[in-house]
Amino acid sequence: MDSREGSSxxxxxxxxxxxxxxxxxxILIRNAVPTDLDAxxxxxxxxxxxxxxxxxxxxxxxxxxxEKKERIFLVAETGGEIVGFIAGEVxxxxxxxxxxxxxxxxxxxxxxxxxGIAKRMFDEIRRRLKGAGVTTVRTMVDRNNKVTxxxxxxxxxxxxxxxxxxxxxx
Amino acid sequence: xxxxxxxxxxxxxxxxxAGNGDRQLSTTDIAGKYGISTHHLAKVMRNLVHSxxxxxxxxxxxxxxxxxxxxxxxxxxxxxxxxxLESELDMPNQGNPACEPIVAELRSITGEIDDLTKAILDTIxxxxxxKSTRLRTEAAASVAAGTPS
Ligand SMILES: CC(C)(COP(=O)(O)OP(=O)(O)OC[C@H]1O[C@@H](n2cnc3c(N)ncnc32)[C@H](O)[C@@H]1OP(=O)(O)O)[C@@H](O)C(=O)NCCC(=O)NCCS
Numbered sequence: 001m002d003s004r005e006g007s008s009x010x011x012x013x014x015x016x017x018x019x020x021x022x023x024x025x026x027i028l029i030r031n032a033v034p035t036d037l038d039a040x041x042x043x044x045x046x047x048x049x050x051x052x053x054x055x056x057x058x059x060x061x062x063x064x065x066x067e068k069k070e071r072i073f074l075v076a077e078t079g080g081e082i083v084g085f086i087a088g089e090v091x092x093x094x095x096x097x098x099x100x101x102x103x104x105x106x107x108x109x110x111x112x113x114x115x116g117i118a119k120r121m122f123d124e125i126r127r128r129l130k131g132a133g134v135t136t137v138r139t140m141v142d143r144n145n146k147v148t149x150x151x152x153x154x155x156x157x158x159x160x161x162x163x164x165x166x167x168x169x170x
Numbered sequence: 171x172x173x174x175x176x177x178x179x180x181x182x183x184x185x186x187x188a189g190n191g192d193r194q195l196s197t198t199d200i201a202g203k204y205g206i207s208t209h210h211l212a213k214v215m216r217n218l219v220h221s222x223x224x225x226x227x228x229x230x231x232x233x234x235x236x237x238x239x240x241x242x243x244x245x246x247x248x249x250x251x252x253x254x255l256e257s258e259l260d261m262p263n264q265g266n267p268a269c270e271p272i273v274a275e276l277r278s279i280t281g282e283i284d285d286l287t288k289a290i291l292d293t294i295x296x297x298x299x300x301k302s303t304r305l306r307t308e309a310a311a312s313v314a315a316g317t318p319s
Pocket of ligand 1: 045046106107108109112113114115116117118119120145146147148150151152154241242295297
């Protein structure tokens with residue numbers, strides 16, 4: 001099945017990617033479904049937990065249906081357990097930029113890190129973004145988040161054309 | 171940013187050794203390949219051994235072997251053994267109060283630059299650098315062969 005054709009919840013593109021060394025269970029990368037949200041919130045350890053259910057429900061309703069090929073929300077599953085997620089979309093003409101893929105959320109459950117799961121999810125989101133017609137993928141990472149920065153650099157990302165600037169509003 | 175010779179030689183050596191973890195190379199081998207001073211490289215190698223990134227193998231056919239973690243050691247880990255990558259202001263008249271506000275502003279700006287430098291060099295692992303280097307070599311080879319990829 002070609003997952004680039006907007007897939008419905010009933011026809012999830014499921015790919016068997018790799019057998020995890022410890023469990024020997026295959027790792028599946030598939031579209032997120034509503035029942036994944038609790039596990040996603042558990043894995044997402046950035047920021048206050050109590051604000052997360054509302055945030056992720058919002059993200060899910062916007063990105064989770066899998067119906068629009070320019071909005072992507074994937075999870076990694078192994079042995080019936082959600083062990084990672086990635087979300088992204090195509091954004092056009094913000095900051096004067098031509099259409100471009102953005103990866104705005106990525107995490108792997110701590111006990112499953114280092115097994116290539118983020119790489120598999122990122123490969124899949126790149127493939128889908130390409131299918132949605134863009135040729136660049138972009139992300140933004142806290143400069144102190146060495147692990148995530150190292151991950152994206154290992155995938156070939158470099159400083160981009162845009163510089164983020166900010167100040168406190170007084 | 172200016173990388174000094176020590177850092178540069180260390181990066182040549184570490185990347186050369188890490189590119190093939192089982193290989194042992196002598197200072198002469200490495201210096202010969204990169205056309206750099208054996209004498210200077212020998213000093214650099216001692217520093218690398220001391221840091222644990224490289225191991226000296228004694229005996230006939232001895233040399234150096236990479237002993238770090240290729241997917242965790244970053245370019246900054248290597249560079250920091252040889253220099254502190256921090257901007258400096260070459261201030262002639264230390265302590266002149268008229269300079270203070272401007273110097274303070276410049277320090278905050280160079281701090282911004284240093285933070286970015288660190289965020290770049292400390293997130294490129296040897297493995298990532300080796301991968302990009304290989305891609306570069308392949309691209310150059312295919313251009314030379316007249317078959318751009
Ligand atoms: C970044 C993250 C998604 C990576 O997930 P992962 O599944 O462990 O990554 P992978 O196994 O696919 O790693 C692929 C490559 O990324 C790089 N990488 C991954 N973890 C790394 C680390 N800790 N240090 C340096 N490079 C790393 C390596 O090059 C790795 O290739 P290798 O396995 O051949 O060495 C995961 O660590 C994570 O969820 N981190 C969340 C951290 C976070 O945001 N915390 C809260 C804010 S501080």
